[in-house]
Amino acid sequence: MLHLILFSLFVIICVAGAVNLLLQRHPINSALSLVVVMGSLAVEYLLLGAEFVAAIQVIVYAGAIMVLFVFVIMLLNAGEEEHTQGSRVAWLLGLPGALAITVVIAWALVQSEGSAVALGVTPDAQKAFGNAADISQLLFHQFLLPFEVTSILVLIAIMGAVVLAARPESERREG
Amino acid sequence: MSITLFIIVSVIKIALILFVLLTAVAYTVWLERKVVGHMQNRWGPTRVGPFGLLQPAADGVKFLFKEDLTPPHVYKPLYIAAPMIAVVFAVTSIAVIPFGNWLNVGKISTPFQITDVNIGLxxxxxxxSLGVYGVALSGWSSNSKxxxxxxxxxSAQMVSYEIALxxxxxxxxxxxxxxxxxxxxDxxxxxxxxxxxxxxxxxxxxxxxxxxxxTxxxxxxxxxxxxxxxAETELVAGYHTEYSAMKFAMFFMAExxxxxxxxxxASLLFLGGWRGPIFGPDWLQQLLPLFWFVLRVFAFLFVYIWVRGTLPRFRYDQLMAFGWKFLLPLAIANLVVTAVVVALT
Structure with missing residues (x-):
C-alpha cells in the first residue's frame, strides 16, 4: 500500500516536472524541472526494485548531463524566451494528434502485459531484475556485441563533436 | 525487531549522526584554523574558551544574528534555494556510511549506520554529484560576474574530476x-x-x-x-560572493x-574502515571500531588541512589539463592493471 502511494506520488511529481518544463519561460527553470523529472524517474526505478538503474540514473542524468545543460545555459546567458499563441495548425492537428498517440501507446502497453514475460521480467526474474550483477550479465554476455558497437558509435559521435567544435588551424594561429 | 522499535531506533540514530556530523563540521573549521595558524607561525583562534575551543559556537551565534542581506539584483527563488541544495545533499550522503560494527544494547542490535543499502557507494x-547544483545555481542566480x-x-571542474574519482x-x-x-x-x-x-x-x-x-x-x-x-585573488569569493550570514554559513557547512x-x-574503501586492534571488556570491544574509524577520518582531514597550508593554487588551464590528460588516463591504466590482477588471482 505504502509502495503504491509512493509510486503514485512520484509519478505525479514526474509529470508535474515535465509540464513545468514546458511552461517555464526561463531555460534554467526548465532545466531544473528536467532534473526533477530525472530524479523522480530514479525513485520510480528504485520502487520497481531496479536499484542499480536508479543510482546510475541519478549519477549520469541528474549529476552529469543536466549539469552540462545548466553549464551551457549559464555560459550562453540565455534569457527569457517569448511565448507565442501557437499556430492554428498546431491547435487543430497537433493536439488531437498528440492525444491519439498517447492513447495508442497506453493501449499497446495495457494490451501487451504478456510482453513482460517475453522480456524476462517475470515475477521470478523481477526479484533480481535491475541489480548490478544481472545487468552486467546481460551487458557483457548476451548483448556484448551490440554494447561494444554502441560504444564505438558514441566514440565516433565524440570525435565528431570535437572536430565540429574545434576552430580550424588557420584561425587558431591568428587568435 | 518490531516496526515501531525499528523506527524509534532509526530516528535516534539519525538525530545522533546529524548532531555528530554538524559538530564535526564546526570543529573541522576550528582544526583548520588552528593547524594552518601554527603552520604559518600564528596561534589561530585562542580567545574564546581554552585553545579557542568555543570559537565554532561563537561563529555560529554570529552567523545567526547577522543581517540576512539579499542583494536587489539576484534571481530570488534560486538564490535562496542554492545554499539549501548545497547543504542538504552534503549532509544526506552520510546516511549510507557505516561507522563501525554492530551495537548490542540489551535485546536491541543495530549497526553503526543509518541504513545499509547494497548500492551504498x-x-x-x-x-x-547532485551537490554541484548548489554551487552552480548560486553562481548563476547571484547575477554577478x-x-x-x-x-x-x-560545474566544469566537478564534472571533470568526477570521472577520475x-x-x-x-x-x-x-x-x-x-x-x-x-x-x-568486510x-x-x-x-x-x-x-x-x-x-x-x-x-x-x-x-x-x-x-x-x-587528488x-x-x-x-x-x-x-x-x-x-x-579563488579569492581573482574572483573575490567566487560563487558565494553575494551571500552573507546563515546562507554563507550553509555553503561553508556543505564544503x-x-x-x-x-x-x-577513503577510510572505508582504502584503509580498512574500522579495522584495528580490539580488546578489553564487551562495551569497549563494541566502541573501539568506532574509535579506529574516527582516527582514520581525522588523519585524512589533517592531510587535507596540511595540503591547504602547503600548496599554492593551480591555474585553471592547468587544472583542466591535469584532470583530463593525466589523472583520467592514469585511472584507466590502473583499472586495466587491476582487472589483470583480479583475473590472474
Whole structure:
C-alpha cells in the first residue's frame, strides 16, 4: 500500500516536472524541472526494485548531463524566451494528434502485459531484475556485441563533436 | 525487531549522526584554523574558551544574528534555494556510511549506520554529484560576474574530476565484488604475509587508485590546490560572493560536510574502515571500531588541512589539463592493471 502511494506520488511529481518544463519561460527553470523529472524517474526505478538503474540514473542524468545543460545555459546567458499563441495548425492537428498517440501507446502497453514475460521480467526474474550483477550479465554476455558497437558509435559521435567544435588551424594561429 | 522499535531506533540514530556530523563540521573549521595558524607561525583562534575551543559556537551565534542581506539584483527563488541544495545533499550522503560494527544494547542490535543499502557507494556518488547544483545555481542566480565565473568553474571542474574519482573506485569494487560499503570493509579483513593488513590500499596496485582518489576528491570538494571556484585573488569569493550570514554559513557547512564524507569514503574503501586492534571488556570491544574509524577520518582531514597550508593554487588551464590528460588516463591504466590482477588471482 505504502509502495503504491509512493509510486503514485512520484509519478505525479514526474509529470508535474515535465509540464513545468514546458511552461517555464526561463531555460534554467526548465532545466531544473528536467532534473526533477530525472530524479523522480530514479525513485520510480528504485520502487520497481531496479536499484542499480536508479543510482546510475541519478549519477549520469541528474549529476552529469543536466549539469552540462545548466553549464551551457549559464555560459550562453540565455534569457527569457517569448511565448507565442501557437499556430492554428498546431491547435487543430497537433493536439488531437498528440492525444491519439498517447492513447495508442497506453493501449499497446495495457494490451501487451504478456510482453513482460517475453522480456524476462517475470515475477521470478523481477526479484533480481535491475541489480548490478544481472545487468552486467546481460551487458557483457548476451548483448556484448551490440554494447561494444554502441560504444564505438558514441566514440565516433565524440570525435565528431570535437572536430565540429574545434576552430580550424588557420584561425587558431591568428587568435 | 518490531516496526515501531525499528523506527524509534532509526530516528535516534539519525538525530545522533546529524548532531555528530554538524559538530564535526564546526570543529573541522576550528582544526583548520588552528593547524594552518601554527603552520604559518600564528596561534589561530585562542580567545574564546581554552585553545579557542568555543570559537565554532561563537561563529555560529554570529552567523545567526547577522543581517540576512539579499542583494536587489539576484534571481530570488534560486538564490535562496542554492545554499539549501548545497547543504542538504552534503549532509544526506552520510546516511549510507557505516561507522563501525554492530551495537548490542540489551535485546536491541543495530549497526553503526543509518541504513545499509547494497548500492551504498553509488548512492554516495549520486548524492554528492547532485551537490554541484548548489554551487552552480548560486553562481548563476547571484547575477554577478564573479559569482557566475565561480559557478561555471565549479560545474566544469566537478564534472571533470568526477570521472577520475569514479574510475579510481572501480578497482576497489573489482577486488571487493560488492557496492555495499559494509561489504567492502568486510572484504578487507585479515592480513597477508602475516603482518600487512588486508587493506585495499596495499593490494593489486590500489595505492595508485588511492592517490587518484585523493587528488580528485580535493578537486570535488573545491579545496586548495583546486579551489578555483572561490579563488579569492581573482574572483573575490567566487560563487558565494553575494551571500552573507546563515546562507554563507550553509555553503561553508556543505564544503566541510563534503570533506568529511570524502574522508569517510577513503577510510572505508582504502584503509580498512574500522579495522584495528580490539580488546578489553564487551562495551569497549563494541566502541573501539568506532574509535579506529574516527582516527582514520581525522588523519585524512589533517592531510587535507596540511595540503591547504602547503600548496599554492593551480591555474585553471592547468587544472583542466591535469584532470583530463593525466589523472583520467592514469585511472584507466590502473583499472586495466587491476582487472589483470583480479583475473590472474
Amino acid at each position: 553509488l548512492v554516495v556518488l549520486g548524492i554528492t 564573479y559569482s557566475l565565473l565561480g559557478g561555471l568553474r565549479a 569514479g574510475l579510481s573506485l572501480v578497482g576497489v569494487l573489482m577486488l571487493a565484488g560488492t557496492f555495499s560499503l559494509r561489504g567492502i570493509v 572484504a578487507q579483513a585479515g592480513h597477508f604475509w602475516g603482518f600487512i593488513p588486508n587493506w585495499f590500499i596495499f593490494r593489486g596496485g590500489q595505492i595508485v587508485a588511492f592517490f587518484i582518489y585523493l 580528485a576528491a580535493y578537486a570535488e570538494t573545491n579545496r586548495i590546490p583546486f579551489d578555483l571556484p572561490e 566541510y560536510a563534503n570533506m568529511i564524507t570524502v574522508a569517510c569514503l
